[in-house]
Amino acid sequence: MRIWTRGGALFAAASAIVLIAGCGSSGGSASSGTSGGGGATQGLTPPQAGTAVPASVGQTEGHLNLIAWEGYAQPQWVKPFQQATGCQVSTKYAGSSSEMVSLMANGGGGQYDLVSASGDADLRLIYGGDVKPININLMPSWKNFHPFLQSPPFNTIGGKHYGISLQFGPNVLLYSKSAFPSAPTSWSVLYNKKYAGQVTVPNNPIQIADAALYLSKTQPGLGITDPYELTQSQFNAAVNLLKQQKPLIKKYWDLASQEISLFSSGTTVVGAAWPYQTNTLVADHQKVADTIPAQGATGWADTWMLATKAPHPNCAYKWMQWATTPKVQAQQAVYFGETPANKLACPIMDQIQKGSCAAYHANAPESYYQTIKFWKTPLAQCGNGKNDCVPFQQWVSAWTQITG
Amino acid sequence: MTSTVAQGGRPGGEPASSRHAGGVPGGGSARLAAALWRRAWLRATLTLTPPLAWFLVIYLASLVVMLVTAFWSVNPFTNTLVHTWTLSNFRQLFTSTYLIIIGRTVGMAALVTVTDAVLAFPFAYYMARLASNRGRQLLFTAVLLPLWASYIARVYAWIVILQKGGTLSWSFQKLGLGAVNIGYTNTAMWLVFSYIWLPFMIVPVYAALERIPDSLLEASGDLGAHNWRTLRSVLLPLALPGVVAGSIFTFSLTLGDFITPLLVGGANSNFIGNVIYSNLGTAGNLPFAAALAVVPIVIMVFYLLGARLLGAFESL
Structure with a gap:
């Protein structure tokens, strides 16, 4: 608890x-x-x-x-x-x-x-x-x-x-070793239809930042530089990605213990997690591991x-x-x-x-920590004094729309 | 309406002597008791004030504050309340996202209510009319026993039963029926809700069935009605208020719950309560949470009006 x-x-x-x-x-x-x-x-x-x-x-x-x-x-x-x-x-x-x-x-x-x-x-x-x-x-x-x-x-x-x-x-990518013989190198596995019904991510609006971080590397055209400072169009792209992800989700977890039971029962094979879950599962001799993929991670x-x-x-x-x-x-x-x-x-x-x-x-090594984008609250007021970023409140209502 | 409170806080005092204490010079408390006895209105006021004040200040006032908040908004830059009247929160309620969530919540509450009524009726009937005294006591204990354990613990037990490779799936496989995997779905929610609220249906239905005199059933039989006809024309109509009373519990408890959806629900399991919670705790959007909280209140008002028409409050 x-x-x-x-x-x-x-x-x-x-x-x-x-x-x-x-x-x-x-x-x-x-x-x-x-x-x-x-x-x-x-x-x-x-x-x-x-x-x-x-x-x-x-x-x-x-x-x-x-x-x-x-x-x-x-x-x-x-x-x-x-x-x-x-x-x-x-x-x-x-x-x-x-x-x-x-x-x-x-x-x-x-x-x-x-x-x-x-x-x-x-x-x-x-x-x-x-x-x-x-x-x-x-x-x-x-x-x-x-x-x-x-x-x-x-x-x-x-x-x-x-x-x-x-x-x-950090918020890491947790995976089952039986489904992934080698560590996934990209967050794309969370959006891959191959794992439909076997994916779990946190039930929290901040997941939008994780999607934005992924898009910042895979769709540079969007111009995302900071996953917590998103313009409306960048924000919409991240929300759309998460809406496409929804059919793949078995459960949006609220408690670390839920994710642990989802993985130990084999219900899910890949998800977003904290090191705590990985270590608890490994201590329980479950065949899982975690990684920070090429796009980096939030934390x-x-x-x-x-x-x-x-x-x-x-x-x-x-x-x-x-x-x-x-x-x-x-x-x-x-x-x-x-x-x-x-x-x-x-x-x-x-x-x-x-x-x-x-x-x-x-x-x-220090390079590992540089891959972590540390959590901060999204504000309307973002870079260069412009007020065109999407504030946290809208993140919450968008998250309700996504998880509906 | 006893006057224990008015008697200067002497529960179990001597009302008889107090009653005659009018002219007797005695202690202050005796005089006070006498004064109170002569003035019935004062006694009533003193007795009723604490619960009424509680009701008005704590319950109604907080509801009113919440209702007023629902017409305000939040400044997106400062996250502070903006005290200008707006209907935007209510307009937002009527978008598809929230209508689906409201529909899911109400639908689940109705489904759970029907399930519990169907399960509770034969059970309560057996308890009220067929079981021996000892059997009835045992059954009552069995019905109420789960209420001794924490709600959370019971929900968690169901996670273990329903999850992949859990008790249910294991039992089905042993019986050669194949694996079932209904953990983290709306089906799981329906099962858990039906289980958790079942006692709240059984008890009022039992109370209603127990009150039906045997003579009515015998009369029905004497007049040539078969069991089925007696059930339909005598038992069910007389037990209906009990069923409706029970349904108030099962319906309203399901309607307001957010822990079971959170624990056993899947990817499509948000309830009204979950959205209120995330708007309050995470977003700090009190006005929208308040607007959303009005929905179950309105639904329950209509439900209770309907229940009253069906005579539910006679058996409460």
């Missing part, structure tokens, strides 16, 4: 946005100096960009209040933290990115210190002024991160870090972000340091079924559960 919570979190996430659009009209082109964060944020400065960061971590306050995904504050790494720092941890579990954003309203309301936000919530929190920059030099583990997670555009704006990356995971990434009105900032810094140490990174990765940001976590993962480092691609 924790995986389901996670699913709700990740994919169901995001009632879209955005102060960004609101700021867009008033912020205008006067502000400058922002970079990264994608087209949606060009020309804007986060409200807390000028907030000073501490030079060192001071006396701890004795308490720490977290907003987290379920499974992100387990006793096995919270208890040692409390003993080491004297910070008593209270955790509020959130069920979706929207819930996280509303809990963090008004800078955490002077109640919450940190939130484990996903990529789709990050920009809303940053541009809403609910989180403030941190001093990345106080994070000793940061230099051991995978380079793409050190200053990713979803949590680092204009060189300022609004938190520290935590864990991530998620989480960040511990510091509330603007955090009442216990020193405990919060201690927690960010603690959560990114190799051991805690490994514990969380194995417990939750995701990939740690810290490269040094790999050998410890293998100690906890043999082979888990490779299973979750924690030791993959």
Whole structure:
């Protein structure tokens, strides 16, 4: 069930946005100096960009209040933290990115210190002024991160870090080895009539981005550069592809456990999945494997972000340091079924559960991670300040049409 | 309408002495009880206020808020509510996508209701009129026992039964009937819904059948009616209100469900509830979700009116 919570979190996430659009009209082109964060944020400065960061971590306050995904504050790494720092941890579990954003309203309301936000919530929190920059030099583990997670555009704006990356995971192509003696090299197998009635994909509007990613490589004429920023015609092409796919679908899965049972019973032979499903199935001696095809994949990434009105900032810094140490990174990765940001976590993962480092691609070359298009909420306002992209709401109604 | 509440919160107090306490100088509570006893309207007001306030504030007010929301819209840029009146949400309801989903939901609710009525009638008849006392108790326990287990657990059990290579398919193969693969289809949904809501049909039908006096059936026989004729002309008409009462449960419960479609449905299994859920949780489009939520309300209003005409509420 924790995986389901996670699913709700990740994919169901995001009632879209955005102060960004609101700021867009008033912020205008006067502000400058922002970079990264994608087209949606060009020309804007986060409200807390000028907030000073501490030079060192001071006396701890004795308490720490977290907003987290379920499974992100387990006793096995919270208890040692409390003993080491004297910070008593209270955790509020959130069920979706929207819930996280509303809990963090008004800078955490002077109640919450940190939130484990996903990529789709990050920009809303940053541009809403609910989180403030941190001093990345106080994070000793940061230099051991995978380079793409050190200053990713979803949590680092204009060189300022609004938190520290935590864990991530790709959405992979899961296949049965008996149906595919060698790994499929293209997402096209999900659209191939040969597998009619044996395909399963997540029941979520974000699947449109997966179709768009596939089209961006197979139909370059559409001009898709970012699967989350689609013009109406690009969007329609992706939706049409998914409508053609529908007769092939056995089930649109809502829970990771559903996909696991679909594959272990042999009902489906190919589908879109998380590494968690693959690893659970493999541990159960099922003949399945996963791959990231030539077109690349979508994925998620989480960040511990510091509330603007955090009442216990020193405990919060201690927690960010603690959560990114190799051991805690490994514990969380194995417990939750995701990939740690810290490269040094790999050998410890293998100690906890043999082979888990490779299973979750924690030791993959940098080129592997470059194939992942990280999740962000589709906005009407996309590249170049144009407002001609399809917003998330329409993704949801199109998804209802597709799955009907 | 007892006055337990009005008696200063002394349930099981001594109503007899209170009644005579009018002129007796006593404690404050006794005086209060006396005052309340003399003023029936005050007693009634005090007794009725909590449930009425609950009904008005919690139930009706929330419904009204939802109805009002249905006439608003959401700004596509900021995702904030736009408080201008519009019918666009309702217009969107009448597009083929949503009409199909509404049709599927209502159709399934009707099918499940008919299935349960057909299954429940002979069962309830046996329980009410043929079984011994002990047998009746056993059967009642059997009917109600599934309600002790969680809804989710029971639905999951059906996934195991129905999926490819599952219990059902295995049994059919052993019997030489070939493999069946109905997991994740609308057929699976129909089976699971019929199973889950069956107790809600059996109990009211049983209550209706039990109330029919034996003398009516004997009279029917004395007048020369065969069993079949007695069933058709005596039993069925008298049991109908019970069937209709049961159907209110099976119909409305199916109409509002979204977990069974999510768990056992296939690629064509979206219910009204699923679309409401995704518009609320994923899209943050509260107005459209509210407009969609009006649909089952309207359907149930008509259903209940029809049920009242058939006398369903007499056996509730």
